[in-house]
Amino acid sequence: MIAPEVLNEWYPVAMAAHIRAGQRRVTQLLGQPITVALQGGAIVVTGQGGALHVTEAFGHVWACPGTPAHPLFPIPEALETGRRLVDVGVVRVKCSPLRAVENFLDIAHFPFVHTDVLGAEPHTEVNRYEVQIREDSDEVWATKVTFYQPQAAKSAEGGIVTQYMYRVPAPTAAVLYKTCPVRPDAWDVIGIFVQPLSEDLCDVWPWMALYDDTTPQADLIAFQQMIFLQDRSILENQIPRLLPLDPGMEIPTQADLTSIAYRRWLKKRGLTYGAQMVAA
Amino acid sequence: MIRLYDYVLSASCYKIRLMAALLGVKLDQEAVDFHPGRAHKSVAFAQLNPAGTLPVLVDGDLILTESTAMLVYLAQLAGRDWLGPLDPKSAAQVQHWLAFSGRLAASLGMARLHDMLLYEGDIDAWRAQGHAALRELEAALSERRFAGGVWLVGDAPSIADIACFPNVALSQDGGVSLDAYPSVRLWTRAIRALDRFVEMPGIHRLHELRPAPEVA
Numbered sequence: 001m002i003a004p005e006v007l008n009e010w011y012p013v014a015m016a017a018h019i020r021a022g023q024r025r026v027t028q029l030l031g032q033p034i035t036v037a038l039q040g041g042a043i044v045v046t047g048q049g050g051a052l053h054v055t056e057a058f059g060h061v062w063a064c065p066g067t068p069a070h071p072l073f074p075i076p077e078a079l080e081t082g083r084r085l086v087d088v089g090v091v092r093v094k095c096s097p098l099r100a101v102e103n104f105l106d107i108a109h110f111p112f113v114h115t116d117v118l119g120a121e122p123h124t125e126v127n128r129y130e131v132q133i134r135e136d137s138d139e140v141w142a143t144k145v146t147f148y149q150p151q152a153a154k155s156a157e158g159g160i161v162t163q164y165m166y167r168v169p170a171p172t173a174a175v176l177y178k179t180c181p182v183r184p185d186a187w188d189v190i191g192i193f194v195q196p197l198s199e200d201l202c203d204v205w206p207w208m209a210l211y212d213d214t215t216p217q218a219d220l221i222a223f224q225q226m227i228f229l230q231d232r233s234i235l236e237n238q239i240p241r242l243l244p245l246d247p248g249m250e251i252p253t254q255a256d257l258t259s260i261a262y263r264r265w266l267k268k269r270g271l272t273y274g275a276q277m278v279a280a
Numbered sequence: 281m282i283r284l285y286d287y288v289l290s291a292s293c294y295k296i297r298l299m300a301a302l303l304g305v306k307l308d309q310e311a312v313d314f315h316p317g318r319a320h321k322s323v324a325f326a327q328l329n330p331a332g333t334l335p336v337l338v339d340g341d342l343i344l345t346e347s348t349a350m351l352v353y354l355a356q357l358a359g360r361d362w363l364g365p366l367d368p369k370s371a372a373q374v375q376h377w378l379a380f381s382g383r384l385a386a387s388l389g390m391a392r393l394h395d396m397l398l399y400e401g402d403i404d405a406w407r408a409q410g411h412a413a414l415r416e417l418e419a420a421l422s423e424r425r426f427a428g429g430v431w432l433v434g435d436a437p438s439i440a441d442i443a444c445f446p447n448v449a450l451s452q453d454g455g456v457s458l459d460a461y462p463s464v465r466l467w468t469r470a471i472r473a474l475d476r477f478v479e480m481p482g483i484h485r486l487h488e489l490r491p492a493p494e495v496a
Binding site for chain 2: 015018087088089090091092094115203216217218219221222223225226227228229230232233236
């Protein structure tokens with residue numbers, strides 16, 4: 001039995017451009033078979049019990065298998081003129097959807113997993129940053145995050161200290177804001193939208209809204225896929241497969257503040273699909 | 281400059297990037313939107329390579345669309361030691377492993393595309409064929425180890441090793457573990473330890489062999 005709190009959330013299920021082009025996607029959501037298809041000009045998501053609630057945003061199709069507890073979260077920056085919106089495409093990962101999100105929130109692994117790109121030894125220190133669960137939007141936010149990066153983005157030339165903000169607006173989606181190398185007054189926006197196929201298998205859809213008028217689309221996609229695929233082999237080897245929500249055996253450090261807040265937020269809201277509630 | 285039409289997650293493209301790096305050859309890399317754009321199947325790309333496959337290597341009027349031919353070309357240009365020993369037996373063995381690398385791509389490579397980028401097909405058959413190929417590789421590398429060797433042919437790394445390495449090193453991406461193949465694992469370590477080795481997503485450099493920062 002899946003908790004109503006889980007069923008009443010929104011989940012990404014397809015790239016909108018693919019469905020609009022006439023492709024039909026036979027897939028799974030929370031362990032149940034679903035089909036995403038175009039019917040009479042509208043995108044329809046059908047499950048065993050009939051049509052699911054559907055909305056289209058940030059290049060993707062989102063579905064809610066229950067009764068939506070709230071509208072899909074906004075990303076206001078996606079509407080700003082001049083931004084390049086980049087659909088990076090799907091990657092399947094054998095891990096809990098929650099672990100895929102948590103990994104996206106982690107900074108400490110940059111020098112070791114994204115070596116010479118998002119981090120490099122000996123610049124391994126995670127400086128103090130701030131984390132809060134915002135009461136108005138009920139989202140997890142991490143702010144004032146800084147990290148030294150040899151190649152922060154495709155458009156970056158040489159190493160820079162990158163500023164970050166992280167945001168968790170839905171149980172299986174996260175958005176980060178980072179220094180835009182070509183426009184220091186603006187943030188680049190990168191999202192990770194995770195479709196929970198089951199509790200330990202997910203389809204991950206990275207997405208970007210960047211200020212970058214020069215880099216070819218294929219290079220932007222390749223850069224983001226390179227980053228995410230460096231994470232994939234790590235994610236598939238994490239034990240236990242489910243995200244532990246019981247403090248149990250784990251000893252978090254200062255660098256894990258965002259992860260701790262995310263886990264507490266999931267627990268408080270009963271969003272435990274893909275989580276392990278009792279210490280192994 | 282030699283141009284490589286490239287996709288960052290492709291094992292075959294990585295083969296060429298790795299060979300070029302080991303040889304010190306600079307490539308002009310042109311990213312192709314293989315996924316999700318399927319640009320390699322576009323009409324425009326068919327002008328370059330009617331087979332619609334990656335990588336494609338272009339040097340002047342020469343266009344190569346088979347990765348093993350690219351390995352031969354780069355080695356002939358920049359490092360003939362990488363062609364392997366030239367005696368009849370060794371030369372034939374190098375050709376054997378170049379052809380064998382196609383079997384790895386058709387089994388382990390397809391299993392990886394299935395598990396990672398949702399390619400449709402018979403995953404059980406791909407994995408079984410992958411294991412069969414790995415058993416052959418394990419047997420051959422074990423024989424080499426008993427004879428005091430490290431590499432597939434001869435006393436130095438060659439294009440035979442580079443041709444076979446990527447799909448083997450990425451096999452776990454397709455749900456095929458290397459746990460049962462210790463000689464294969466040692467051989468992948470030897471390749472990762474080569475001077476000027478470059479990584480790709482899913483194939484990590486040897487952090488554990490580098491001195492800790494405070495010791496260096």
